[in-house]
Structures are given as C-alpha cells and as structure tokens.
Amino acid sequence: xxxxxxxxxxxxxxxxxxxxxxxxxxxxxxxxxxxxxxxxxxxxxxxxxxxxxxxxxxxxxxxxxxxxxxxxxxxxxxxxxxxxxxxxxxxxxxxxxxxxxxxxxxxxxxxxxxxxxxxxxxxxxxxxxxxxxxxxxxxxxxxxxxxxxxxxxxxxxxxxxxxxxxxxxxxxxxxxxxxxxxxxxxxxxxxxxxxxxxxxxxxxxxxxxxxxxxxxxxxxxxxxxxxxxxxxxxxxxxxxxxxxxxxxxxxxxxxxxxxxxxxxxxxxxxxxxxxxxxxxxxxxxxxxxxxxxxxxxxxxxxxxxxxxxxxxxxxxxxxxxxxxxxxxxxxxxxxxxxxxxxxxxxxxxxxxxxxxxxxxxxxxxxxxxxxxxxxxxxxxxxxxxxxxxxxxxxxxxxxxxxxxxxxxxxxxxxxxxxxxxxxxxxxxxxxxxxxxxxxxxxxxxxxxxxxxxxxxxxxxxxxxxxxxxxxxxxxxxxxxxxxxxxxxxxxxxxxxxxxxxxxxxxxxxxxxxxxxxxxxxxxxxxxxxxxxxxxxxxxxxxxxxxxxxxxxxxxxxxxxxxxxxxxxxxxxxxxxxxxxxxxxxxxxxxxxxxxxxxxxxx
Numbered sequence: 001x002x003x004x005x006x007x008x009x010x011x012x013x014x015x016x017x018x019x020x021x022x023x024x025x026x027x028x029x030x031x032x033x034x035x036x037x038x039x040x041x042x043x044x045x046x047x048x049x050x051x052x053x054x055x056x057x058x059x060x061x062x063x064x065x066x067x068x069x070x071x072x073x074x075x076x077x078x079x080x081x082x083x084x085x086x087x088x089x090x091x092x093x094x095x096x097x098x099x100x101x102x103x104x105x106x107x108x109x110x111x112x113x114x115x116x117x118x119x120x121x122x123x124x125x126x127x128x129x130x131x132x133x134x135x136x137x138x139x140x141x142x143x144x145x146x147x148x149x150x151x152x153x154x155x156x157x158x159x160x161x162x163x164x165x166x167x168x169x170x171x172x173x174x175x176x177x178x179x180x181x182x183x184x185x186x187x188x189x190x191x192x193x194x195x196x197x198x199x200x201x202x203x204x205x206x207x208x209x210x211x212x213x214x215x216x217x218x219x220x221x222x223x224x225x226x227x228x229x230x231x232x233x234x235x236x237x238x239x240x241x242x243x244x245x246x247x248x249x250x251x252x253x254x255x256x257x258x259x260x261x262x263x264x265x266x267x268x269x270x271x272x273x274x275x276x277x278x279x280x281x282x283x284x285x286x287x288x289x290x291x292x293x294x295x296x297x298x299x300x301x302x303x304x305x306x307x308x309x310x311x312x313x314x315x316x317x318x319x320x321x322x323x324x325x326x327x328x329x330x331x332x333x334x335x336x337x338x339x340x341x342x343x344x345x346x347x348x349x350x351x352x353x354x355x356x357x358x359x360x361x362x363x364x365x366x367x368x369x370x371x372x373x374x375x376x377x378x379x380x381x382x383x384x385x386x387x388x389x390x391x392x393x394x395x396x397x398x399x400x401x402x403x404x405x406x407x408x409x410x411x412x413x414x415x416x417x418x419x420x421x422x423x424x425x426x427x428x429x430x431x432x433x434x435x436x437x438x439x440x441x442x443x444x445x446x447x448x449x450x451x452x453x454x455x456x457x458x459x460x461x462x463x464x465x466x467x468x469x470x471x472x473x474x475x476x477x478x479x480x481x482x483x484x485x486x487x488x489x490x491x492x493x494x495x496x497x498x499x500x501x502x503x504x505x506x507x508x509x510x511x512x513x514x515x516x517x518x519x520x521x522x523x524x525x526x527x528x529x530x531x532x533x534x535x536x537x538x539x540x541x542x543x544x545x546x547x548x549x550x551x552x553x554x555x556x557x558x559x560x561x562x563x564x565x566x567x568x569x570x571x572x573x574x575x576x577x578x579x580x581x582x583x584x585x586x587x588x589x590x591x592x593x594x595x596x597x598x599x600x601x602x
Contacts, residue, residue: 080104085112090211097278098215101255105280109208116274118204118259123274126201127261127299129194130233134174137162140188140329158497160328161187170240170290175232178202178303187328202231205303208276209257217253217307228303234258236290236298243288248281250505253307256281261299337529341549347532348374348554351466363557364473367510371535371559374548375466398488398516398577402426402434432495433566437487466555467512467583475585484509486581488516491526493575497568502534502561508585509560515550516577526569526576528556535561 080100082093093109100107109117116123137159138149147157156164162174177184179202180195190198206228213226248256258277279285281304290298327333340346347366351359359375366373405426406416414421419428427435475481503511513528529547547567550556558564560582569576 080107082107082109083112084109084117094212094215097212101212101216101278101280105283107278109276109278111274114274117208117276118201118274120274122201122204123259123261125197126233126301129190129197130174130235130261130299130301131297133176133190133194134162134172134233134235136191137174137188137329144329144331156496158326158499159187160326160333162329163326165243166240170237171243171287172235172237173232174235175230178228178231187333188330201301202228202303205257205259205276205301209278209303209305212278213255213305213307216255226305226308229306230304232302233261234287234300234302236287236300238290238292238296241289243286245284245286247284250282252280252282254281255279255305257303257305259301261301262296337547338544339547339549341551345374345548345550346546347372347548348376350376356469360469360473363470367470367557367559368474369536370532371562372530372532373470373557374550375555375557376551376553398436398490399575401436401488402490405436430496430498432492432569433498434490434492435487436490437485467510467557467581470557471510471583480587481583481585482587484582484584487579489576489578489580491566491569491576493569493571493573495526495566495569497526498565500531500563500565502563504560507559507561510583511558511560512581512583513550513556513558514579515552515554516579526567526571528564528566530558530562530564532562534563535559 082097082100084093097107097109111117114120141147141149141157141159149157150170156166158164160175162172165171165173176190176194176198180190180198182189182195210226217226248254256277256279258279260273260275263273290296292298327337338346347370349359349363349366351363363373363375405423409416409421409423409426416428419431421428425437427437429435471481503509527547527549529545531545548556
C-alpha cells in the first residue's frame with residue numbers, strides 16, 4: 001500500500017552546541033520514500049547524525065531504523081535519549097541528561113518500562129484542561145471581537161491568553177500560569193478544574209526537570225532561581241502547516257521543555273506521549289504540521305526555564321513578559337501597554353539650539369540605556385522643510401512610486417498582492433507592508449531615477465543634521481560607521497500586526513524612523529510598538545511596552561536589538577508612511593550593497 005505524500009518527512013535540524021566550537025546536523029527521513037514500508041514513528045528528533053565541527057559531514061553515520069516498540073511499530077533511535085529506570089541511581093540519568101544538554105543542546109527523557117515519564121493520568125488531565133481552555137477562549141474571541149477564532153477568515157490573531165501562529169488557523173500557543181497559580185494569570189482566569197489539573201501536571205514535570213537543570217547550571221551562583229518563567233500548551237489541529245526553521249533566541253541560560261499529551265502517529269508529527277524533550281532555546285527547530293486525517297488534535301505542554309538572574313529583559317519578553325504586551329480577550333481587562341504622544345513621550349529629547357551639545361549627550365545616553373530616543377527641535381522642521389512631512393510631498397511621492405512599482409511587477413506577469421517578494425526597488429515581507437529603498441550617494445541601490453529631490457532633502461535633514469552627532473557621541477568622532485540602508489516604509493490600510501521581533505542580535509546598529517504622516521492623531525494607522533530596555537543584557541523588569549505616537553518632524557532612533565512590532569493599520573484609507581535609515585558600525589565593504597533582481601528591463 002502506497003502512503004500519502006504528506007506522511008513522508010524529510011527535514012534538517014541544526015543543533016547548536018553550548019560551546020561555539022562545533023555543532024551537529026541531524027537529518028530526518030522516512031524509509032517509505034524508497035521501500036514503501038510504513039513511515040517510522042519518531043521520538044522527538046532522530047536519524048542521520050553528522051559532526052560538522054570541521055565544516056564537513058564526512059563523518060556522518062546512519063543510526064539504526066529497525067528498532068520497534070512493544071506494538072511492533074518501527075521507531076527511529078534518537079541519539080540523545082536518556083532512559084529512566086525505577087531501580088537506577090537517579091543521579092546517573094540526571095547527569096547524562098545534563099551532559100547532553102550542555103554538549104548538544106537537546107535530550108529526550110523516556111521511561112524504560114512505560115516509555116512515559118509523566119504519568120498517563122496526569123497527561124490526560126492536562127490535555128482535557130487545555131482543550132477545555134482553548135474552547136472557552138475561542139468562544140470569547142468570536143463573541144467579544146467578532147473574528148473567526150480558527151483564523152481561516154481573519155488570519156492569525158494575538159491575545160494575552162492565546163496566540164494563533166498559523167495562517168491556516170490550526171496552530172495555537174496558549175499560555176497558562178505556572179502550576180495554575182491565579183496570581184500569575186494576566187487574562188481570563190482558569191476554571192478550578194483546569195487549575196487543579198495544570199498544577200498536578202507542572203508539579204510532576206518539575207520533579208523530573210528541576211534536578212537536571214540544577215546540575216546543568218550548577219556553576220551559577222544564583223541556582224536557587226533556576227525556575228520556570230513561562231508555561232502553556234501548543235495546540236496543533238488537523239490541517240496545520242509546517243513551521244519554518246527557527247530558534248527562539250541567541251542567548252544562553254534558557255531551556256525549552258516539551259511534553260506531548262497524546263499518543264502520536266507520524267501524521268500528527270513527532271514525539272510520544274509523556275516523554276520529555278529538553279532543548280536549549282538556541283537550537284534550530286520547527287513544529288511539523290498535523291496531517292492526521294482522523295481529526296485528532298496534537299496537544300503539547302511546554303515550560304520555559306531560565307538560569308537564575310541571567311536573563312535580559314529581551315529574553316524574558318520572549319516568554320514570561322510577552323503575554324502582557326497583547327490585549328486580553330476580555331475587553332474589560334486593563335492593558336499594560338503605555339501609549340504616549342507629543343510632549344508625554346518618556347524618552348523625548350528637545351534639541352534646543354543654545355544647548356545643542358547637551359541634547360546630543362542626553363540622546364546618546366538614552367539610546368545606550370533604554371535603546372530608544374525621540375528627537376524634537378525647531379530646526380528639524382523649518383518652514384521650508386515642513387512640507388517634507390506633509391501629504392503633498394514624500395508621502396504622496398512614496399505612494400505614487402509604490403503604485404508604479406506594483407504595475408511593473410504586474411508587467412512581469414507577477415501578482416504584487418502575493419507576498420513575500422523582493423526586488424532592488426521594492427520588498428514586501430507581509431500583507432500590505434512595503435519597503436521602498438531610497439538610494440543615497442553612500443549606498444546606491446536599485447534605479448537612481450527613483451530618487452526624488454524631497455527624499456534626498458529628508459535624508460540630509462535626518463542623517464547629517466541630527467543623527468551623525470549622536471552617533472559620533474556614542475561611537476566616537478573617529479569611529480567608523482556607514483549608512484547601510486535607507487528608504488521609505490509604507491503600511492497600507494488593513495496591513496496586519498507583526499509579531500514581536502528584533503532586527504539584530506549584536507551591538508553596533510541604529511535604526512532611524514521619521515513619520516511622514518503623523519501617528520499622534522490615533523492608533524488606527526498602525527504605529528510602532530516597542531519595549532524600552534529589551535536591547536541590553538541587563539534590562540529592567542519595570543519597563544512597559546510603549547507606543548510613542550510621533551508627530552511630524554520628530555525623529556526616533558532605536559537600537560536594532562530592541563524588540564518591537566508594527567501594529568495593525570485599521571484605517572480604511574490612510575496609510576502609514578515612514579522615512580527610515582539604518583546605520584552600522586564598521587566599514588562598508590565590497591559586496592555589502594543591496595543585491596537582488598531589479599524591475600528594470602535590460
């Protein structure tokens with residue numbers, strides 16, 4: 001019998017070791033591609049292992065694929081499995097698990113007798129609580145917000161209690177308080193039965209995982225604070241698609257813990273019920289789609305552990321703090337997001353002409369400490385330059401240019417509404433959100449004829465008059481830096497919110513944004529939301545996500561490591577238009593200029 005194509009798996013996983021000296025490459029393949037045998041039930045990750053520390057995979061070895069479970073189902077032998085036996089000294093398997101995490105960034109815990117480390121009754125109760133919870137939240141979403149909770153009509157959504165992570169509407173990330181503690185709940189409360197089941201499950205999980213992480217981080221002086229900072233359920237419904245390869249962050253000191261709550265088949269994706277997968281969050285991974293034709297939902301519990309007192313605010317935001325950044329499904333719940341405008345922006349610097357040097361130094365201090373500053377002075381918007389930030393100048397030119405480039409895309413036989421795409425003159429990474437690079441003499445790219453006089457004037461105003469003195473103060477007047485990119489960003493009406501993200505992980509890059517249409521009149525045009533302090537390893541927990549509603553002529557500088565998102569443009573006809581530039585430390589080397597195809601015909 002020939003198996004359906006969606007049952008065949010061929011994936012590649014890069015596991016980053018904690019030491020930067022080497023890494024491992026795992027390749028997952030189904031034997032059914034060649035011999036028609038049933039696809040193997042996977043543990044969590046499996047199959048071909050190659051040591052690529054030398055940059056080659058000549059040492060690759062094929063792991064055995066002929067082991068079977070008690071039910072006679074073929075199973076791939078995962079190379080970093082740790083078996084737990086009742087009569088075994090616990091310190092032995094704990095040390096082995098800690099070693100796998102330290103050296104390879106991943107391990108799977110299994111039980112010799114039952115396979116399941118977490119008792120099946122605890123898994124079942126947790127699964128029932130998760131499905132009950134998601135059902136309740138979906139009803140709230142449909143009733144309170146009038147959108148399709150399955151995401152198929154309205155696309156992905158993000159609320160404090162649950163996030164939809166799949167365009168097909170089949171994958172949800174539902175956060176719950178650790179051990180069901182209502183004090184840690186930031187949205188619609190759990191039912192008493194849900195809270196009891198989650199508490200029981202988390203307590204059982206902690207008994208196994210905590211000793212391993214204490215061993216892993218034993219050198220940490222504050223090991224008593226090795227705790228779970230976030231927890232929840234990943235709910236994967238039939239029809240969900242494969243995720244793209246990604247890692248959750250570049251910083252050490254975080255471990256993801258996953259526990260499947262159902263017995264899985266190859267159609268539903270890897271891992272088996274009750275086993276525990278521990279993974280360094282720097283590990284590249286992806287969740288596979290649920291191709292099960294029988295309508296079975298794949299539910300996986302997760303927890304995120306942090307090494308005590310080592311976390312930056314940015315890392316905490318990725319997990320424990322992130323739900324606070326989103327609105328609750330309950331429309332009566334208070335929001336933690338700080339909205340500020342005009343004179344109330346907390347990191348606003350008034351650049352008075354007589355005290356110009358003071359303003360420069362204050363701006364550099366804010367940018368280094370908080371990762372953001374907003375500049376305002378009378379010389380920024382002089383009378384002859386005010387029109388640059390009016391509807392009749394750059395914003396109009398940008399929209400006209402956008403229409404022209406869309407037509408050129410159509411002339412090539414392509415659909416400009418099908419994203420993503422990228423050319424030298426235009427890029428689209430999300431629905432309704434376009435990047436129009438504007439060439440400058442330091443950074444020529446695309447078609448020079450697209451460069452308008454007003455755009456050049458804006459660039460000179462933003463870069464030479466305002467930004468360079470601040471960069472000189474931060475990086476030194478003799479420091480070498482260059483303009484890496486510049487242009488205009490356009491968010492059309494209806495463009496969705498972006499997920500929280502950062503543009504860089506290393507120090508030495510500054511983004512500059514100037515609104516060409518004011519965002520201070522309201523949030524309907526989709527302003528930028530950012531988290532001050534999330535750029536630094538020692539961020540402050542007291543900061544809040546902030547929406548600075550900028551006025552025309554104000555200029556915002558942000559450290560490229562800062563976490564931010566562009567909000568949804570709910571305006572029916574008003575686009576959001578930004579002028580932008582990116583400055584980087586170092587020297588511009590040959591080959592760094594923008595590449596790619598051009599829309600110009602030869």
